Amino acid sequence: MKSSTDIRKMRDNLLAWYDAQGRTLPWRVRPEDRARGITPDPYAIWLSEIMSQQTTIPHATPYWEKFLAEFPTVIDLANADREQVMAMWAGLGYYARARNLYKCAQIVRDEFGGVFPQSESELLKLPGIGPYTAATIAAICFDEATNIVDGNVERVISRIFRVQNPLPKAKNELRDLARALASPKRAGDYGQALMDLGATVCTPTSPKCKACPWQTFCAAFKAGDPTDFPKKMPKKKQPIRYGAVFILLRGEEILLERRPDTGLLGGMTGLPGTEWASKPPKDPFAAAPAMRNWEKLDGPEKDGRVKHVFTHFELRLDIYRAETAQKPDGHWVAVATLPDQAVPTAYKKALRAAGLPT
Known part of the structure; x- marks a missing residue:
């Protein structure tokens, strides 16, 4: 002292x-x-x-x-x-x-x-x-x-x-x-x-x-x-979580969803997708809108996925894109308004990989 x-x-x-x-x-x-x-x-x-x-x-x-x-x-x-x-x-x-x-x-x-x-x-x-x-x-x-x-x-x-x-x-x-x-x-x-x-x-x-x-x-x-100084405890290896997101387009509109208020990214606007888990989803389309002809996109990372680092884990997302003439129920917005939406960075990376504005 x-x-x-x-x-x-x-x-x-x-x-x-x-x-x-x-x-x-x-x-x-x-x-x-x-x-x-x-x-x-x-x-x-x-x-x-x-x-x-x-x-x-x-x-x-x-x-x-x-x-x-x-x-x-x-x-x-x-x-x-x-x-x-x-x-x-x-x-x-x-x-x-x-x-x-x-x-x-x-x-x-x-x-x-x-x-x-x-x-x-x-x-x-x-x-x-x-x-x-x-x-x-x-x-x-x-x-x-x-x-x-x-x-x-x-x-x-x-x-x-x-x-x-x-x-x-x-x-x-x-x-x-x-x-x-x-x-x-x-x-x-x-x-x-x-x-x-x-x-x-x-x-x-x-x-x-x-x-x-x-x-x-x-x-x-x-x-x-x-x-x-300061002395620090050894860092633990950051876990990795996997998931998939779906970019569904209808003309000049895209399907989005609002995430629940509780949990990570709560209350923000996101893309439809799977849960985030410790292993890649075996059947990602079980969570996708009922349709066919999904195209898997190449992400900007070496393994073809989009990566985003949160505080406690790294997220890796596979990206799928499709176009439909129908309009499944959900939150559809004009593609041109994407920069004005409450879209977090993890989803913006997926949108950019699809060549869409953010």
């Missing part, structure tokens, strides 16, 4: 570094902006945090800009058609976030009059807002002294204290150590500064230790082994 004197110096050094070198992000209100009287918009910050989970800021930013343009306030988002929200989310992945985003907006509209709660404890009660997001919004928007810990912060803290316990077992230990350092003053700036430090200086490989405001206090730097 650091002494109280060291902690004060660490806080001061980090904030001075942030004032000079912290990132400028579309949704961020930097110290010089605050000095001009600009305050963070909780709605914009909430959107940015939800969208940035499990993805990069460059990938999330266009979605954030598109949502704010279409839904300028949380009430506008709550009043929107859910299908439109899901369609605009397509491509961001982790689609439970989109469902919770919509649900959360409606709760803020109905129970809080369109104004976000101002404390970490109240924010935690909203759907889709976990400890990290609640702490971040409360600190940035309402200057509550919270303990913001994301993956970047875990890396920084693990190196500062040279934590030997591996992730994910070390998460609670890292949170406790981060809490001891967290600044009660300029809480929002401190939290953003610490995340920036991990994102731009204390990076996973080739950390820029000479530029780090905490170099003097870093145990891993002194030991000469910063890239050995």
Whole structure:
């Protein structure tokens, strides 16, 4: 543990570094902006945090800009058609976030009059807002002294204290150590500064230790082994699941289906297909619309399949295409509108393999 004197110096050094070198992000209100009287918009910050989970800021930013343009306030988002929200989310992945985003907006509209709660404890009660997001919004928007810990912060803290316990077992230990350092003053700036430090200086490989405001206090730097931290458990081999999808065309229309709200890709628009299993389906046409003349397409991968990697498994899909003069029951849409549909990336890959627009 650091002494109280060291902690004060660490806080001061980090904030001075942030004032000079912290990132400028579309949704961020930097110290010089605050000095001009600009305050963070909780709605914009909430959107940015939800969208940035499990993805990069460059990938999330266009979605954030598109949502704010279409839904300028949380009430506008709550009043929107859910299908439109899901369609605009397509491509961001982790689609439970989109469902919770919509649900959360409606709760803020109905129970809080369109104004976000101002404390970490109240924010935690909203759907889709976990400890990290609640702490971040409360600190940035309402200057509550919270303990913001994301993956970047875990890396920084693990190196500062040279934590030997591996992730994910070390998460609670890292949170406790981060809490001891967290600044009660300029809480929002401190939290953003610490995340920036991990994102731009204390990076996973080739950390820029000479530029780090905490170099003097870093145990891993002194030991000469910063890239050995954080320690991690050995990765398990990722399982593979197999399935088939069916692209059924009728003139300029294509048959789609909406996936159930629960489960992976819940609530999104997909292609008809088989279940995803540990072995390729023996009879994929048992799940296909009753017709003949299915053509198996060559996927872009070497084995002729489309591949898509989820967090916990790799999916391999065989693609079948057919045209029909009849119109089986189902959700038919114009092929030209496919780019506007809430189609996840895994299905977009199949559509592209069939030469269709996405």
